[in-house]
Every structure is written in structure tokens, then in C-alpha cells.
Amino acid sequence: MKKKFAIIGSGIAGLTLANLLHKEKKNDFMVYEKNESLPLDEGYGIQLSTNSIRILNEINFDKISSENIYHPKGVDFYNIQNKKICDLDLIQFNTNNNKYTTLQRSTLIEFLKDDIYTQHLRFGKRIKQVSELKGKVLIKFDDNTNDLVDYVIGADGIFSNTRTFFEKKKNKPVFKNAIAIRTILNSTSGLDIDQSKISLMMGKNCHLVIYPINKNKILNFVCILRHKYADPDNVKTLLEEVIKQNSNLKKAFEKNLKSWPLYATPKILPSSNSKVFYIGDAFNGFLPTLAQGAGQSIESAFELYKLIKNERVDIQNIYFQDRSKRAKIIKRRSNFNFFIFHLSSKIMQEIRNYFMKFLLKRKSFINSYLGTVYKN
């Protein structure tokens, strides 16, 4: 029987689910976004590994103009002085149609909005009240409109407001004593890196990731910095700690910088309402050190979509079991990367570099550490 879905939030998770439901045309849905528009002027980059590209291809991502995306060949690891330690081949995970991809976040949002923008997306909508009515959920928005739906999908990010309406157990995101600082570079800014790859430089309490986001080789530059009292308004002072380690980085940090503090959700908790599901960061938010935030948003939307499509009974239980298993693996790897990318002791850094050189040559290690993530 035809069901109606209210998707709360038009980020990568919400829009992916909307596209999948749109393609299937079996159920009704509407995406409700609190902002007045989509962030289409945002130039920052995003990495999508093959696990998410495979899903996006189901909604024709393979038709996107190749000018607007990039397929990096691998990852080069450097110390903060720009001395190469080792590399990782990313091509080994690719197939003909399914390649590790980097692009501007706005390119992805633009692609995801296309088919649903007019009929299925409403802006300026914030939930004011929810109640049960005749076995359905009645949502009242703060602009005095409402919707009666069979299912509510919380896709409203790590600080999910939807959770506050439906969940008694608190699971407040915690600050991870770290900050992300981003900019866009038009050239390598004096760094000795291969522009066709992702470059990852590891320093004391910081690491930098630089990668091309389109065929013009515009580079996304992000610095993750550990700091107990990281203040996004005082970025320049924080960056002095990084520039002290390599003065060549000064040029890259002269650009327009945007920063934000990093949070993660402490526990992975199930939904307490059989009619309410959480996807993307609203299900669980973790550190960006495995570049899987968008990937997991896409995966979670796809997992839920398949269960809806196949009209599985006990969807709630199956979804939570599968999603939490997957989220735990990603979370563990992201936390581990966060730890090893930021070592402060010189001796520990040397030991890490030795093991990285050794392990990244081992197929069995690569397959178990990354293959399980990228080939899901």
C-alpha cells in the first residue's frame, strides 16, 4: 500500500532518500528544510568512495558532467615538512562505472536537487509539534502548516531536532577538542604535492588534506587541528601552531578560511518510535578522518530505501541492527585515524610512519581496513 514519508532535512542523506523514493514512484514523500534555500554557492570539497558512488549511480550520478568531478588516483602521505612517507593506490577499489570521486559539495547537492526541487522540497519548515492520529504521525510546522504521514525520517544532521521530539534518551553530540579549517586553493601554493592525488600531511596535533575537486584542479584544502579550547573565531592564532611546523604553509592559510568545531554523537541509539527513522548524521555523527560522513549518509538512505521498497516487516529492527553494525566499524576507523594522524611525539611519529609504509603495501591489510568500507 502507498505510504507517505516526511523527510526532515535536505542535506545529503535526506536528498538521497528523496531521489530513491522519487525514482521508485511507489510512495509519496516531501522533504522539509528549515533554511530558505539550498547551499549551492558552497565551494568546498567532498570525497566519495566507491561504496557511495555505487548507490548514487542508481540515481544516474554516472551521467554527471565529468568536468565537475575528479577521480584521484591515490593518497600520498607526507609528514608536515612535506616529506613523502608512503602512498595508497585508490584505483584498486575502482571499477569502470564506480570510481573514487572528489567534487564540490554544491555540485553534489545541485545533482541531488534536480528531480525533486519543485514537487518535493519545502523550505522554511521547522517542526513545532508532533502527535499520533489514526495510526499516523501528525506534524505541525511553525508556519502553521501540517502534514499527516505514515513515517518520519530524521535527516536533520548531527544536532537533530527531530530526535528531541521523539526520543526521551538524550544523546547530545560532544565536542571532540578539534576544529576543521577549510579553504579553496587555485594552485599548490608552493607545496610539493601531486595534484592528481589526495595529499595528506601529518603534523603535531594537526593534519592537512588537499585534493582536486574538478578537472580544473581547483584544490580543496582542509586542516584538522586538535585543540582543547578551539575557538572558531580565533583561527589565525591556532594556525600559528601549524605554520611553526612548516612555514611553507603560510601561503595556503592566507586565503579565505572557514572553520567549524568537530562534534561526534557519543552513542548509537535506536529510534523509540516504529514510525520514525534516522539517517545520515542524525543516526550517528562521527569524526571526518575516514572521509565517510557523506558516504554513510548515502548508505543509510539506501539501506532504509531497500527495506521500504521490499515492504519488509520489522523494518525498524532490521534497519537499526544493520546500520549500527556498519556505523560502529566506520566510527572505530575514523577514531583510530584521528589518533594516528595527530601524534605529537617524534618517536611515536617515526613508529607510525614505519608501520604505515609496511602496512600500506600489504593487500590483506588494505582489504580489511579499507576494502570493507569501500566495497560494502
Ligand SMILES: Cc1cc2nc3c(=O)[nH]c(=O)nc-3n(C[C@H](O)[C@H](O)[C@H](O)COP(=O)(O)OP(=O)(O)OC[C@H]3O[C@@H](n4cnc5c(N)ncnc54)[C@H](O)[C@@H]3O)c2cc1C
Ligand atoms: C571538515 C569536514 C570534512 C568532511 N569531509 C567529508 C568528506 O570528504 N567526505 C565525506 O563523505 N564526508 C565528509 N564530511 C562529513 C559530511 O559532510 C557529513 O557527515 C554529511 O554531510 C552529513 O549529511 P546529513 O544529510 O546527514 O546532514 P547535514 O549535511 O547536516 O544536513 C542536515 C540538513 O537538515 C537541515 N536541518 C537541520 N535542522 C533542521 C530542522 N529542525 N528542520 C528541518 N531541517 C533541518 C539542515 O539545514 C541541513 O540542510 C566532512 C565533515 C567535516 C566537518
